[in-house]
Each structure stands twice: as C-alpha cells, then as structure tokens.
Amino acid sequence: MITNQAYTFIIFVIVGICIGVLFDFFRILRKAFNTKDFITYIEDILFCILTGIILLYSIFKFNSGEIRLYIFIGLLFGVIIYMLSISKFFVKINLFVIEKIKQIFKPISFVIINVRKILSKISLKMEYLKKNKQINKKMS
Numbered sequence: 001m002i003t004n005q006a007y008t009f010i011i012f013v014i015v016g017i018c019i020g021v022l023f024d025f026f027r028i029l030r031k032a033f034n035t036k037d038f039i040t041y042i043e044d045i046l047f048c049i050l051t052g053i054i055l056l057y058s059i060f061k062f063n064s065g066e067i068r069l070y071i072f073i074g075l076l077f078g079v080i081i082y083m084l085s086i087s088k089f090f091v092k093i094n095l096f097v098i099e100k101i102k103q104i105f106k107p108i109s110f111v112i113i114n115v116r117k118i119l120s121k122i123s124l125k126m127e128y129l130k131k132n133k134q135i136n137k138k139m140s
Helices: 001-033 037-063 069-084 088-140
Strands: none
Touching: 001 037, 001 069, 001 088, 037 069, 069 088
C-alpha cells in the first residue's frame, strides 16, 4: 500500500512538471507574439481546461479516481521543482528559437505581402481594362 502511494506520488510530481511546461508554453506564446486581451483570456481558459483534463485523466488512470491529499502535494511539488529549476531556461530557449524563426520568415512575409499588392493592382487594372473595353463596344 505504501509503495503504491509512493508510486502515485511520483506520478503526480511528473504530472505537476507537465502542468508547469504547459503553463510556460502559454507564457512563451504571450511573450513571443503580441496578443490582444481577448486572445489572452481564451488562452487562460484553454490552459484551465487542459489542466483539468490532465488532472482528471491522471487521477482516474493512476489512482482509480480516488482523490488524496498526497496527490495535490505531489502536483504542487512537481510544479515548484519545474518552476525553480528548468522553467527559466525552457522559456529563454524557446523564445530564442521563435525569434530566429520569425527572423527567417520576416523577409518571406515581406515578399508575399508585396506580391499580393502587385497582383491586386494587376487584377484591378485588368478589371478596369475589361470595363473600358465593354464601354467602348457599347458606344460603337
């Protein structure tokens, strides 16, 4: 019985670490991209829903649906371990990677935007010429 509880405690420490990673994922998104308040609210709701699903699944899968105090202590312990040890590096590394990816795609998006503008102008010019041609035919 004690070994089963110790096993469950360790599982929930790991689940706590996973929840910490999920929290940092949303934190990274907020830092990397300027999100509006409405999007931030949606992200917060999504975080709560995902965390709830993870917790319910873990409680039913690893502890037969029984809620015990040591589960929540394990979760808290896992989140604290993650936040105090890996979190800072995880956020910095991911922000660095996202910024590099954004730098790579910046010229590409610039080209795409300008090509769209040019194609739009060409399309407008073609429509203008078609209308003029139709008007000239009607006048003839």
